[in-house]
Amino acid sequence: RKVVLSGIQPSGFIHLGNYLGAVQNWVQLQHNPDIHERFYSIVDYHAITQKYVGASLDDTVTDESIDTLQQDPSPQELTLKTAATLLACGIDPSKSTLFVQSHVNAHTELMWFLSCLTPMSWLNKMIQYKEKKGGKGDNKTGLGLFSYPVLMAADILAYRATLVPVGEDQTQHLELAKDIAERYNRLFASGREFFPLPDKLSFEESPWVYNRVMSLQDASKKMSKSDPSKKSCINLIDDPEMIRLKIQKAKTDSLGKIKYDSLRPELQNLLHIYAALEGIDIAKVDQLFIDDNMASFKTKLANKIIDKICPIGEKAIKMCSNEEDRLLEILDKGAKQAQLRSEETMRQMKQLAGILRKG
Numbered sequence: 186r187k188v189v190l191s192g193i194q195p196s197g198f199i200h201l202g203n204y205l206g207a208v209q210n211w212v213q214l215q216h217n218p219d220i221h222e223r224f225y226s227i228v229d230y231h232a233i234t235q236k237y238v239g240a241s242l243d244d245t246v247t248d249e250s251i252d253t254l255q256q257d258p259s260p261q262e263l264t265l266k267t268a269a270t271l272l273a274c275g276i277d278p279s280k281s282t283l284f285v286q287s288h289v290n291a292h293t294e295l296m297w298f299l300s301c302l303t304p305m306s307w308l309n310k311m312i313q314y315k316e317k318k319g320g321k322g323d324n325k326t327g328l329g330l331f332s333y334p335v336l337m338a339a340d341i342l343a344y345r346a347t348l349v350p351v352g353e354d355q356t357q358h359l360e361l362a363k364d365i366a367e368r369y370n371r372l373f374a375s376g377r378e379f380f381p382l383p384d385k386l387s388f389e390e391s392p393w394v395y396n397r398v399m400s401l402q403d404a405s406k407k408m409s410k411s412d413p414s415k416k417s418c419i420n421l422i423d424d425p426e427m428i429r430l431k432i433q434k435a436k437t438d439s440l441g442k443i444k445y446d447s448l449r450p451e452l453q454n455l456l457h458i459y460a461a462l463e464g465i466d467i468a469k470v471d472q473l474f475i476d477d478n479m480a481s482f483k484t485k486l487a488n489k490i491i492d493k494i495c496p497i498g499e500k501a502i503k504m505c506s507n508e509e510d511r512l513l514e515i516l517d518k519g520a521k522q523a524q525l526r527s528e529e530t531m532r533q534m535k536q537l538a539g540i541l542r543k544g
């Protein structure tokens with residue numbers, strides 16, 4: 186059985202990078218008859234691995250740290266907006282199980298069990314942890330950030346998922362999930378694949394997946410929800426005016442002519458975005474703008490983004506303001522389905538591991 190699991194953190198609003206690199210592929214997978222089940226999770230417990238640390242754990246709460254906590258939309262609001270945006274993108278609850286991670290107990294429960302099987306030396310090798318933790322002398326990095334990959338392993342293994350669509354940055358975490366699954370199988374299932382070893386799902390047919398969507402302000406960084414520069418990122422719920430402004434302000438060079446060139450990473454990123462939205466090969470995009478200068482190219486790109494993205498954003502905003510109850514109902518139904526599947530895994534997992542059954 187082919188079972189897909191993927192997640193998105195409600196650490197901000199869904200942006201163009203999330204859409205082109207992940208969500209549009211999730212939607213496509215709904216039409217793939219070879220896939221038997223799809224679980225799409227809004228991973229709110231992952232999203233809080235950094236949120237409270239630093240601001241609220243300090244003995245002295247400064248004005249600045251209060252501001253940071255109060256300015257940001259709450260996890261609740263972001264989770265609901267993320268759900269609405271996924272539905273507006275085309276995630277269909279009758280074809281996929283869409284749910285919020287914290288609504289399903291198995292994730293954290295399985296994580297505890299798996300963390301007892303995971304040597305800290307494995308986690309110490311995780312590059313993302315090294316990148317995200319504080320520097321030398323830091324005493325604010327939370328345990329959650331360190332154990333994040335074990336929670337991700339639990340997300341996958343709770344559904345005994347076989348395929349996980351992840352970006353390059355998550356490949357190492359997926360390998361770790363495989364190692365953990367293998368260890369469980371060896372220790373408790375005599376080497377039988379109780380937990381299938383999850384494979385990375387790649388989207389060969391979309392070349393832009395390999396080229397991450399980069400920040401509009403710094404082409405050496407990926408477009409990211411948590412980037413403090415709001416101009417760096419196009420959110421699916423941005424209005425046309427905002428999109429025009431962000432594209433106009435996007436960092437480019439002053440070479441004038443529009444030409445795909447790896448030595449011009451900012452322009453390259455904008456051309457990738459155009460190609461991905463239009464669904465065409467990058468070689469064709471070059472031809473399209475042969476007579477354009479930077480300003481006219483940017484106008485055309487902004488119009489393309491507005492055409493493709495704004496209807497999704499408008500739908501999502503409408504759902505949040507008029508249909509909150511329906512949204513909650515969809516998430517509730519998704520959580521029940523996910524709970525059912527993951528409870529069965531937990532029951533068998535505990536039995537094999539010799540944990541006393543309840544009642």
Ligand code: AQP
Nearest residue numbers: 193194196202203206207352397398407408409410411
């Ligand atoms: N810039 C990107 N280009 C292509 N794909 C991207 N993804 C994220 N950014 C880009 C893919 O989106 C999916 C969901 O991502 P996530 O929410 O799990 O976390 P992330 O990768 O850490 O995304 P962000 O936006 O950068 O969030 P923050 O700032 O909170 O860390 C994943 O499949 C990811 O590959």
